[in-house]
Amino acid sequence: MERIKGILLRNKKPTEEQIKKLEVFFKEKQGIDLEIVFKKDPNVEDGFILNIGSLSYDWTRAGKIRQLQHDVQKISLEKSNYIEDLKETIKSFNPILNPIELGLVESVGDGIAKLSGLQGATYGEIVEFSSGVKGMILDLQKDEIGCIIFGDDKDIKEGSQVYRTKNTAGIGVSEEILGRVVNPLGAPIDGKGQIGADKYSEIEKTAPKIIDRQSVYRPLETGILAIDSMFPIGKGQRELIIGDRQTGKSTIAIDTILNQKGKDVICVYVAIGQKASTVSLLSENLRKHGAMDYTTIVCATASDSAAFQYISPYSGTAIAEYFMDKGKDVLIIYDDLSKHAVAYRSISLLLERSPGREAFPGDVFYLHSRLLERSAQLSDEKGGGSITALPIVETQGGDISAYIPTNIISITDGQIFLESDLFFAGQRPAINVGLSVSRVGGAAQTKAIKKASSTIRLDLAQYREMEVFTQFSSDLDDTTKRQLVYGKGLMELLKQGQNSPLSHHEQVITLIVGLNKLLVDVNPNKIKEEMNNIISYIEENGKETIRTINESQNLTDHDKENIISLAKEYLEKSK
Numbered sequence: 185m186e187r188i189k190g191i192l193l194r195n196k197k198p199t200e201e202q203i204k205k206l207e208v209f210f211k212e213k214q215g216i217d218l219e220i221v222f223k224k225d226p227n228v229e230d231g232f233i234l235n236i237g238s239l240s241y242d243w244t245r246a247g248k249i250r251q252l253q254h255d256v257q258k259i260s261l262e263k264s265n266y267i268e269d270l271k272e273t274i275k276s277f278n279p280i281l282n283p284i285e286l287g288l289v290e291s292v293g294d295g296i297a298k299l300s301g302l303q304g305a306t307y308g309e310i311v312e313f314s315s316g317v318k319g320m321i322l323d324l325q326k327d328e329i330g331c332i333i334f335g336d337d338k339d340i341k342e343g344s345q346v347y348r349t350k351n352t353a354g355i356g357v358s359e360e361i362l363g364r365v366v367n368p369l370g371a372p373i374d375g376k377g378q379i380g381a382d383k384y385s386e387i388e389k390t391a392p393k394i395i396d397r398q399s400v401y402r403p404l405e406t407g408i409l410a411i412d413s414m415f416p417i418g419k420g421q422r423e424l425i426i427g428d429r430q431t432g433k434s435t436i437a438i439d440t441i442l443n444q445k446g447k448d449v450i451c452v453y454v455a456i457g458q459k460a461s462t463v464s465l466l467s468e469n470l471r472k473h474g475a476m477d478y479t480t481i482v483c484a485t486a487s488d489s490a491a492f493q494y495i496s497p498y499s500g501t502a503i504a505e506y507f508m509d510k511g512k513d514v515l516i517i518y519d520d521l522s523k524h525a526v527a528y529r530s531i532s533l534l535l536e537r538s539p540g541r542e543a544f545p546g547d548v549f550y551l552h553s554r555l556l557e558r559s560a561q562l563s564d565e566k567g568g569g570s571i572t573a574l575p576i577v578e579t580q581g582g583d584i585s586a587y588i589p590t591n592i593i594s595i596t597d598g599q600i601f602l603e604s605d606l607f608f609a610g611q612r613p614a615i616n617v618g619l620s621v622s623r624v625g626g627a628a629q630t631k632a633i634k635k636a637s638s639t640i641r642l643d644l645a646q647y648r649e650m651e652v653f654t655q656f657s658s659d660l661d662d663t664t665k666r667q668l669v670y671g672k673g674l675m676e677l678l679k680q681g682q683n684s685p686l687s688h689h690e691q692v693i694t695l696i697v698g699l700n701k702l703l704v705d706v707n708p709n710k711i712k713e714e715m716n717n718i719i720s721y722i723e724e725n726g727k728e729t730i731r732t733i734n735e736s737q738n739l740t741d742h743d744k745e746n747i748i749s750l751a752k753e754y755l756e757k758s759k
Contacts (some may be wrong), residue, residue: 187217193225193233238301239283248279285348292340295489296534299329310349315339323535330535332491356381357506365481368496385502391557398563403628407443407685410615410678413637418628420561420570426577427602433576437517443685450507451479452516454500457523460485493527508569520576525588542587549591556595598622632739636695647671676711689730697751721754
């Protein structure tokens with residue numbers, strides 16, 4: 185048996201008898217022929233630490249407490265008798281001389297640490313530094329390990345010790361997290377006290393298998409007429425919101441959250457790299473409209489480290505999966521994945537990975553695919569819950585053929601493209617009907633919306649083509665002029681103010697009135713006002729029709745004729 189040297193760290197020198205006992209213990213219990221060398225360490229105030237290669241046997245008070253914490257973490261938080269189990273664990277706790285794998289910090293800076301040792305460490309594992317700060321392994325090389333640091337690295341020095349925890353990154357989740365603003369580690373940052381946890385959810389998790397999914401078939405209405413009528417989103421779908429800076433991408437996402445009020449949908453908003461003031465205003469806006477009751481905000485601000493920005497969407501998805509596994513429907517918004525890719529690029533370059541196209545690392549596609557694939561409509565056997573993802577991506581100069589946009593377009597089930605020219609022309613939401621698409625389509629629409637919006641895309645396409653064709657012509661026939669007026673009126677109807685999503689019946693009424701050309705003779709500047717008046721009039725005089733549409737989610741010929749009749753009646757009275 186080969187004799188191995190062990191370094192004994194202690195405040196005072198042990199006796200020969202104590203050293204002999206330790207050597208005998210390791211030979212009999214561990215099968216190690218040990219030669220113990222004493223090294224004075226004033227920091228070890230009680231007990232001792234014995235280092236054998238990369239393994240560390242910690243028999244100090246801190247080491248025993250760490251063992252107890254590990255035993256406590258094994259108790260299922262979902263058990264009803266959690267407190268009794270906790271008391272029993274503490275009462276029966278008996279510390280044992282078990283090794284923890286020990287490594288050393290070779291270099292540290294910019295939120296990245298290079299480590300040596302930790303031979304058994306795995307990708308994504310959490311490690312703990314001697315200062316108490318935690319990190320996550322992101323790079324495994326032959327001679328060293330790259331690790332991102334969660335928190336301040338000022339107390340981490342070259343030569344500092346680091347320990348394996350053998351746990352993957354995760355956050356504590358419970359129903360209490362609704363209505364709260366948390367950081368990517370699940371800690372509250374809204375000043376409203378601690379959040380109780382009944383489950384520890386891993387932030388990196390394998391996406392549901394194909395066999396555990398079913399087709400997207402239920403609508404998730406955004407309340408935005410242009411989307412629900414032409415690019416419907418279904419529960420379990422991934423629909424990309426893409427466009428230049430300041431074109432209303434976040435507004436669409438927020439309006440969609442507001443429209444889920446009273447619809448039993450949980451919302452998770454992940455803010456990546458935004459200003460803290462912006463997130464504060466957002467939470468206040470949601471609270472004012474009563475939407476924070478069913479919403480959680482996961483926030484990694486621009487001032488947070490790249491490590492926090494990197495894990496934030498995965499943390500948000502872990503929260504969403506907690507509710508999906510309970511059979512609930514969840515809407516998650518990633519705002520935005522362009523900043524997420526930039527944060528990952530920063531980390532990768534600091535870890536000295538080879539950059540590829542447009543300086544992004546080669547696995548940046550996997551970065552987002554493994555995230556978005558976790559959104560799904562689960563089968564009834566798995567509870568029937570769903571996660572609907574609305575990732576947001578920022579383009580430069582409307583270039584959707586850039587690296588990150590094309591990556592995410594290929595992962596998602598369609599995109600809503602917002603155009604700067606339309607936005608500045610006053611068409612808000614500034615949705616480009618030609619470049620936007622939903623690959624789920626009519627499967628994610630109610631029958632009422634599907635019937636009411638049957639010709640809208642064709643009519644708008646004809647209007648756009650005719651508008652381009654006639655913009656240099658002044659001599660137009662009456663039919664062409666009327667077609668242009670009708671098309672302009674449709675564009676006016678598709679305009680919507682911020683924080684004002686339309687209900688289901690309001691959308692149906694608007695589509696029927698608009699597509700049946702009842703507003704052709706109305707001044708385009710007054711179309712929105714007239715439409716609101718018509719909706720109010722029908723709500724007052726056609727209550728049975730509205731009740732039928734809302735309850736059945738269908739549109740009969742009788743209901744359609746009734747809406748047209750009431751709209752004409754109002755227009756006659758208002759002349």
